[in-house]
Amino acid sequence: MKRRALPLFLAALLCGSSAPAVSPTELGAFLAGRALPPESPLAALQQSPEYREHARLFASQWFRYDDLYFAPMRAWAGTELVPRIGPSWQVTYMFAGPDLISALALFPEARSYALGGLEPVGRLMNPLELTPEQLHASLAALRKSTEVIMNFSHFITKDMKSDLQSSAFQGVFPIMLAFLSFTDTRIDAAERLTLMPGGFLEAGEKAGGQPALRIVFRQTPVTPPSEVVYVQADLIDNALKQNPAVLDWLARRGPSTGYLKAASYLLQSGSFSRMRGFLLGNCAAVVQDDSGISLAGYKEAGWRVICFGHYTAPLEIFARHEQPALRDLYAGGTAFPLPFGFGYRWQRGESTLLLALPPQHAPRALPAINPAPSPTPY
Helix, strand or coil, X not given: CCHHHHHHHHXXXXXXXXXXXXXXXXXXXXXXXXXXXXXXXXXXXXXXXXXXXHHHHHHHHHHHHHHHHHHHHXXXXXXXXXXXXXXXXXXXXXXXXXXXXXXXXXXXXXXXXXXXXXXXXXXXXXXXHCCHHHHHHHHHHHHHHCHHHHHXXXXXXXXXXXXXXXXXXXXXXXXXXXXHHHCCCEEEEEEEEEEECCCEEEECCCCCCEEEEEEEEECCCCCCXXXXXXXXXXXXXXXXXXXXXXXXXXXXXXXXXXXXXXXCCHHHCHHHHHHHHHHHHHXXXXXXXXXXXXXXXXXXXXXXXXXXXXXXXXXXXXXXXXXXHHHHXXXXXXXXXXXXXXXXXXXXXXXXXXXXXXXXXXXCCCCCCCCCCCCCCC
C-alpha cells in the first residue's frame, strides 16, 4: 500500500473517527468484494457469510460487464479509436454520473478524466464504523446501484439515488472506488474538493462552491499516475450563465477528447447550448452515442462524423429525438462494426457509436485490417 497518500485520504474518510485507518486501495477492494491481505484492518469483516455473498454477487456482476462491455471496448479502442485520433491524454465526460468504468475502457491511456453530473459526490465511510446490519445493508445498496450499468451499460440517475439513500456508502465516491478496484487499479489518494467561482479547485468542502472529488490512481506500480475529478453540477444554460465555474475549469485543462453516453439527448435542446458550444469549441474529437450532440449540430459546426454499429430508433421515452439524417447516413452502408453494446440501445447489434472530428482534424489513419467498407466522413 502507498502509505504516503493516507493523510489526504483520511481527511475525507475518517472525519475524526478513532477507527483504524484504511487506505483508499483497501476501501475500494473491500467495497468491490475483493480479498484483502490478512494485515488489513478490514480483512476480519470479510469473513462473515453476508460479506462473502456480497463478494460473490458483485464478482458475478463484474465478470458479466467485463465480458460484454469492458474487455471488448478496450480492445476496440486499441484497434479502431487510437489509430484514428491518437492517445487521449485528457477526457471530458460531462453527464457522466459515476460512470468512470466505461471511460477507463475506452481511454485507458488518459492521465486526466473530467466527469460531471447531478449525482451527489458523497463521502467515504470507514466500514469499521458501521454495525454489521448497517454494513451489509449498505453493501447491498451499493451493489444494487451498479446493477443497471453492469447489465445495460448506463446509469439511471433517479434509480441510483433511490438505491443509495439508505446506504452509508452514498454518492459517486464509493462507486468509483469499487470500479477502480475491479480493474486492478492502485489508488494513491482520494479527497473531497470544492470547485470555486472562477473554475479553481480547492481541497476540502468550502462554502460558495460546488462539491467535487479527486481520485489519483495508476494501472500498475510503475506507470505514471492518472486522476479523475468529478464535479456535481447542473449543466443547463441558466445554471452555467449564473455560475460558469465548470466551463472555466474545463477550459483551463486545455484540449481533450469529449465523451458522451446515455446523455438523455439534452445537448440536442436549446437549453444546453453553452455546454454543446464548449465541447464543439474545445474538443479535439468526440466519442458518443446518438444521445449526445446531434448530427445536425456537428454538420452546422463543420465537423465530420465516422459511424460505428447501427442506428436504431431511440427508446420510446426519447422517441422525439429520432434523427432521420443519421438513419440515412447509416443506411449508406459505410458504418464500421461495433463489437459491444453502447448507450441506451445496449444490445450488441443495435448500438450507435459516432466518432466526430472538428474541421481542422483528419483521421490519423484507418486500421490496417478492416472487414467493413471504408466510411465516408459526413
